[in-house]
Amino acid sequence: MIPISAYLILAAVLFGIGTVGVLTSRNVIVIFMAIELMLNAANLALIAFSRGLNVLDGHVFVFLVLTVAAAEAAVGLALIVLIFRNRESINIDRFSIMKW
Amino acid sequence: MNLDTIVFLVSAVVAVFGATMMISQRNTVASVLYLILSLAAQAVLYIQLGALFLGAVLIIVYAGAIMVLFLFVIMLLNLRGNQDMGDPPGPVSRFTKYLVSILLVIELVFIIRGVAFDTDASGIMSMVTDDFGSVKAVAMLLFTDYLYPFELTGVLLLVAIVGAVVVSKREKDETPIPADQASDNSDRGTN
Amino acid sequence: MLEVIFISSIKVIAVVVVLLTGCAYATYMERKVLAFMQHRIGPNYAGPFGLLQPIADAVKLIFKEDVVPDNVERLTYTLAPMISFVPAVLTFAVVPFSSNFTLFGYEITGVISDLNIGILFVFAITSLGVYGILLGGWSAGSKYSLLGGLRSSAQMISYELSYGLSIVGVIIIANTLSMVELVEQQATIGSWFIWKQPLGFLLYITCAVAETNRSPFDLPEAESELVAGYHTEYSSMRFAQFFIGEYGNMLAVSAVAATLFFGGWQGPLLPPVIWFLIKVFCFMFLYIWLRATLPRFRYDQLMNFGWKVLFPLAILNTLVTGLWVLWLSDVIFGG
Amino acid sequence: MVFDWLTLVIFFPLVGVLIMLFIPSKNHDTLKGVSLIIAFITMLISFGIYYMFDTLGNGMQFEINETWIVSLGINYHLGIDGISLLLIVLTTILTVLCILSSWNSVTVNVKGYYISMLFLSTGMIGVFCALDLFLFYVFWEVMLIPMYFIIGVWGGPRKIYAAIKFVLFTMFGSLLMLVALLYLYFEYARFSGEYTFDLFKIMDMPIAYQPQLLIFGAFALAFAIKVPLFPFHTWLPDAHVQAPTAGSVILAGVLLKMGTYGFVRICLPLFPEATLAYLPYISILAVIAIIYGALVSMVQKDVKSLVAFSSVSHMGFVMLGMFALNMEGLEGSVIQMINHGISTGALFLIVGMIYERRHTRLIEDFGGIARVMPTFSAFFMIVVLSSIGLPFTNGFVGEFLILLGTFKTNVTLAVLATSGVVLAACYMLWMYQRVIFGKVTNPENENLKDLTPREKLILVPLVLLIFWIGIYPKPFLERIEPAVKQILVHIDNARLADNGSETIIEKTVAGETETVDVAFGEKEEIK
């Protein structure tokens, strides 16, 4: 049997990779995907906990989070399309009419 | 080294590999593909953890819909190959970012390890009943105890639809942004 | 343990072989049926009645030169045909093709794997099929391909919703997601779900045609506008993979339709596998018939039809079915 | 139910503000008229209060104590004693004079100006009446707003700098005061279980020595900046010089008094032990202020900044007298507050009058004014003498009492302070000589017109007051005396305790000391 902590560590690593992605990437789409990865890491943790605790609430949460991710994706991608139309770039550093 | 462990190790490695490649690719489409790879590996882990239903949902929703949407957008914007990504950032800012992130990972890993190996009772998977993670069991919870959040997700999706339409729908009388404004790259405001 | 693996492998190989042959002969069938419908003869040189034509085609495609245009994205260009082909094959992993039978003293189940979330698995897999088309269209670096890819992905995403919702009615009534159980519940013709879910079936079959990019929803590869759509730049085996993918998908949705609405392998007299194949090929015939009969939609008509007709109908169907089941249960079990 | 005179006098100017809001901003004359009438009525009300004031009464009069914010124990508690009374009257008089003096000099945004003036007078009177610390703080801060506008909008060339400096300096002190005030509030709640900001209730509470020092420091800083005491005075020359005439008058005449008033009303009775502990330092600072202010005044080229620095010097006297902590010193200190208001106010008015004519304030631009403007010169003379403290003028009474009080406690300081009087004579008279006497060197000065009736009307009441206080100060002193005695009671108690034994305080408030230490202990941890 694999200990639950192994899954949690994996989730933490994925979460960390997502964070690195958000902080270092300059491609908006990749940043966005990294955020999705972070959400998925949370999902993995939820499922692992759910298994460890032997209750199903975690599964329900994952279901809800997936919905949230879908909703975010819809709006986020629409925004990316919008700004690309006007700016012709997906490099986050180019979005600097105002400074970060 | 039984089958479970092998499956876990392989999936974990693939998941991490996909994630790492995803953030390090310069080609956006490749990034998407690597993320899908990582998600597929995660779906395997879900199933291994007894979340059969959610594993399928992960593939259907994420790989089947969300990532398609990503690809669709990339195609719509016709981003081919290396986009204008400018000069690489200075070593200092890059270093700080990596440092912060790596510290975060290390911290989380240590936290988990610390707990897991102190109290193994909770760390080891307990045996579960057959219908653990089945559609029925999850749905039972979802439509009884968690009815309220479930209904809220409905609202959330409605909101997302409205939002996406508002952002992307061109009004009939809408004029494009004048060229001089679009090229205005000067830094206004101070920070 | 080893035994199980061995039997499973044999089953997998058998299914894949049958599937590939099915695909090949689906093309033959299409050409033949179309020809008859148009008062032509169709392929008739290779072999008797042109029966060897698919093999000749395959040989031709294998030996053709593999042309790769210059400005393609190598990785995705190579991957795309495979991605479009694999899901079609994978779908059959959960489709029961027969009842359990005994062969050489081994008890063999009539399905490769009886997942208790079988239908979800089917949807998970078929939803991946779009990647092949999308990536193929994008990576080829041609306008036609790109437009074809875009159209097809938009179309598939749009119809996937109704596609999914159309079978929810069946699932609600059957109260299971396992394909095997579904088939078992339709033992007699009277218990086929088509009778309980006529609207669901119509929606399903319409969406399935759109999902597989078949006429009259074949805009991604509309010859008159886009040459050949997403596979314009493909040739030789890569093209063949796309082709097999398309027909494989047709077979897959047909198999699912047969399983969900027409009792799968259930049937009198004939062996179950034969019944299954008959039902599947009936649907294949339906596809061809549609192609021969209906003109192609315009793109906006297609989208409007999907979102404004099919989707609301699918929701309505789900709602009515749900209410019906609730109400019925109240009546039968006394609230 | 007694009629609430104090509320009336505080908020009557706001009635004017309300009326003026509805007058179109083009009607300058109406606006001026309304504001003058309102200010005048306010002055009459304050006179009424003056006459109704019971000279023999001990403690607060006209007291009003209504609940305001019940949940926090904040009351609308007003009341005046002699000290407040005189300052209120001074305020209302100066407000009227200021409005008169700005009649022609303010031409832009007239409406805003007069609204600010009336608003300001509400704030100032409120400070002098408030007996609830919260209320006091509110009025204290409120008056910053109109003053900021008066300096910033209608001021001189560096008005913006001066205005913001004025606000920031005052804010800095008062915010620390707020913290101290909150500390007192909870300390009292711990002491008695009742949440209140009432000055007299808090006065009854013994405060442990260490925290008392800190709290006194916070309050004293706020007040010292306002006074301004020596190292905190730098905002004053800027504000005075840049402010319009009326602004300078109010600033010098009333606003500075709020600082000293704060010392008298809050610091001394509330923290007697800390007062004694701080006494030497403050006295020394006061003496430094006296001499420093005088010396700097002497080298000023600008009349207005000369007067401004002389304020530093004069306020030093006030502080010195106050911290003599005896009857004479304190009485003198209070009288000197009034005096300074009158004479420095008058000086600023006079400078304003000449500035209106010549649009310069540099001493070297003048000379021989006496020839062309004899009446002006005469008034100027009287005011200058009053400022110096010549006998028979008000300045003499104040400074004499202060020096007398100081001599009783510390001869060295008194001697040093006396030199300030001498220096005052030097710079004032030297300035007067250069401006008024001699030949008319500058041709522009030849055609100056003498004072108009309006200007005379402004100066006459001040001159009358100068002589009244100078010759017959009894009515003022007898009103101050009971109040001063009250305050000295607190000080004497502390002194007794102090002389008896260092530890008496600790004993009397032993229980309290402990809790306070706990509170501070927590604070240390947090730090």
Next chain:
Amino acid sequence: MTDYVSTLSVDLSLLGPELVLLVAASLILIFIPFRKMNYLAPVIAVVGFIVSFYLAMGQWSEHSSGFAGLLTCDSFGVMFKLIFLLASFLSLLIAHRYFSVKGINRPEFYALLMFSTMGMMVMANTVDLVVMFLGLEIMSIPLYVMAAFNRRSLESNEAGIKYFIMGAFASAFLMMGIAFVYGAAETTDFRRIVADFSYIVANYKVYLYAGAALILVGFGFKIAAVPFHTWVPDVYQGAPTPVTAFFSVAPKAAGFAVMLRIFLYGFEGMEILSDVFWVLAVLTMTVGNVLALRQDNVKRMLAYSSISHAGYIMISLVVGGPEAISSAIFYLVAYTFFNLGAFAVITILETRSGCKSDFVELAGISKANPYLAAVLALFMFALSGFPPTVGFFGKFYIFSAAVKSGFIWLVVIGVMNSFVSVYYYLRVIKTSYMDAHEGQPAVVKMVPSIFLVLVITALGTLGLGFFPQKLLELSQSAIFAFL
């Protein structure tokens, strides 16, 4: 099968205000295709807000929960509902004129505003982390869109995408935190967490603390606490001004509503939180203030100022206890009034052509629009905490709660910050009243909707400053849920 039916029966009256908003927003959406009826959208929205407000007031004394305990209706939540409704209502009035002038008056905006408000209400009215998360998302997604609502403005686009990325990033942290809390406590319901707190801490302390930390990071982004504040100035500057007005008040209030619940009720037993918040509060106040000092754009300045105000409110998180909570509520109400008022003035000034809210553009408005300038000055004084405005009393109340618990040094830092803030707030007044301007300053056309906003906010700012008693009582009784 029958079980489903019985559990489905729920009391919808608890959701009254939310449902009203939902229905009104849907109505607006339904009317969109009928272009001629689009003018109805703001009307429907206003009616919706008023009805919702009325219903929410009716819930004041109701303390009950529904939906298997996931929906909690208590006075704390209701208080916040009222704050959100007030803020949204005022923002809506501000928005109408501005959007008409800018040519982006699309009815979807009002629907989004109502959805967002509904999300906030969901957030504030639950003790379950997951529901909070969903509420947060329902609130945030419309906000992303609203930030980018001026589709033709690059600044607005940028604001949208930046806000989106930061918001989604924060959500991910939040979700990870929730996962950890769930792992530690086996539940996300705070009532159960509180009940078993000592057991959880004894056994799963690390998970719980890690979860709390991640949640803190997530909400840190939402309320723009330093060091998670970097998105604020750009988003505030870029978004359409009425939207900025809304951002600066309502989502912040929602964030605090949740944080108060989480950290002062759910995780009350964690002593370390006080220290963490101490540092965060000081940083937030100070950084916000110091950076605000050197801004040349009023909107940007107000953005930094809103950061520092969040810092003041965070003091109440440091302190804890009933006083602190009610002081935070009081301050949020007060802040709603004067901050929205300030933005209302900025908005109406921006309806002049080519105006970008730089400081220099304020010069001379006191001549052309004396009343507007006066009201602006009033709000600036309130922001900087001068009596007799409610801004002073709010700060006073928060500081007094802190002093009471012995956080004297924190209060000293707080007042010093508010001292610093005086400088830049007065700069606005300075520019509008004292700076010279060239040419004839443009007179701004006043419209009834903005006039109404100004009257409400100014009366609120002054009236509550003079007579805070009633609001004090309300905010003190609103903390019933914590006792």
